[in-house]
Amino acid sequence: MxxxxxxxxxxxxxxxxxxxxxxxxxxxxxxxxxxxxxxxxGKNSVMCLLAQKMEVHGHRGLGGFPNNTLSSFRAGYDAGADVAELDLQITADNHILVAHDAVPNVGTERCSLHGKSLEKTSLRELPFAEASQIRCGDRLWTESFTDSIPELSAVFAAFKDRKSLAGKPVRLNIEIKYFKDQVQYYPPQDEYLNMILKVIRDSGWSTDRFFVQSFNHDILKVLKSKAPDIEFVPLIWDARDALKAALDVGSSIVTSGFPQLTPEVVYQIHQKNVRVISWTPNSVEELKWVIASGADGVITDRADLFMQIRRELCE
Structure with a gap:
């Protein structure tokens, strides 16, 4: 071919x-x-045109800040992100929180409660009154700057009137985590999905300002049946399988890993009127790879670096 x-x-x-x-x-x-x-x-002019059309998603906000916190999302928007990408978890009394892991201290002791390491306590074990007192650093809970774990509703409220550097209302990319080997951290599936949808509906945000993504494509189909007006987007690692995933879910967007993302793959995806957003390139080389692929957007820890590359290409 x-x-x-x-x-x-x-x-x-x-x-x-x-x-x-x-x-x-x-x-x-x-x-x-x-x-x-x-x-x-000129090669840079072509790359400039490609970069200018891309939307930028701040991966859990901006690298260097406690991830999935209001301070991180704010920093991402300040750096030029159009969208804040975030993850969902839930407390013992069913408050929907923004956090990447059900056990915040998986891999590193980055969060504390009442001045001590949270150790391996899961968010699902804590009522919101306690979970709201957790403080997290970028890498360690002992860092000088820490931030709290926000509710999803608080993120919606904080950025409802926020504009991007391009002058448009900022948006959210909301990732749902729900896997059969981790059900102890969540309510029953249908109950959990209804809780998430309620928070989204209650926010008052128009549906063009967010989409919901997940590696669990089955729950995306369930969500689509419950809320057909919302865009539900399949997350997938291998870009070569991205088009099939999007068509299977019935989505006009797919979020794909970047290593296999080539101009040919992007062209094939675009031929079916599907947009592709790539995750998670963070170096100059990786970001330029994604720009050259013709992707529609990028999910990155380094929104600041992407904007720097775009400016240099367009000088």
Missing amino acids: KIISALSVLTFSFALSAMATPSSVVPSSKVQRKPFNEDVL
Whole structure:
């Protein structure tokens, strides 16, 4: 199969535009076009055009801040993110929290309660009155700057009137975690999904300002039957399987890992009118890889670095 690069697609578009120029506007006798190649426009110009059309999702906010906290989301928006990506967990008394792990201290002692490490206590073991007292650092609970674990409703309220640097209302990318080997951390599936939907509905946010994603594609189908007006997006690691996942769920968006994301894969996804947002490139090389793929967006810890790369490409 012939690989169609993002550059060739743009080149073709520019060629069509040139062909469509009316002779009444530019006399054909005076047109002296050179053969089009990437050097005519410039590689950075093409990358600039690709980067400018991309939406930026701050992965749990901005790297360097306690993740999934109001301070991290605020920093991400300040850096240029259009969207804050976040994760959901739940307390013993069914308050929907924003946190990546049911056990916050998995892997590292980053959260504390009443001045001591939270150790391996899960959020599901705690009532909200206690969970709201947890303080988390970026990597360790002993860091000088820590922040609390917010409720999903508090995130909606905090950023309801917030505008992005581009002047548009900021958005949310809400990830639901629910797996059969972790059911002890959640209510029964249907009950849990209804709780999440209620918080979303009560927020008053219009449905164009958020979408809901998950690696559990089965619950996305259940959610879609409950709330057909909301976009439910499959998360998937291998970009080569992204289109199939989107079509199976019935989504116009898919969020995919970046290593297998190529211009050919993106082109095939776009042919079915599906948008692809890539996660989680964080280095200059990784971010430029995703930009060159023609992806529609990026989920990154480094919204600040993406914006720097975009500015340099567009200078």
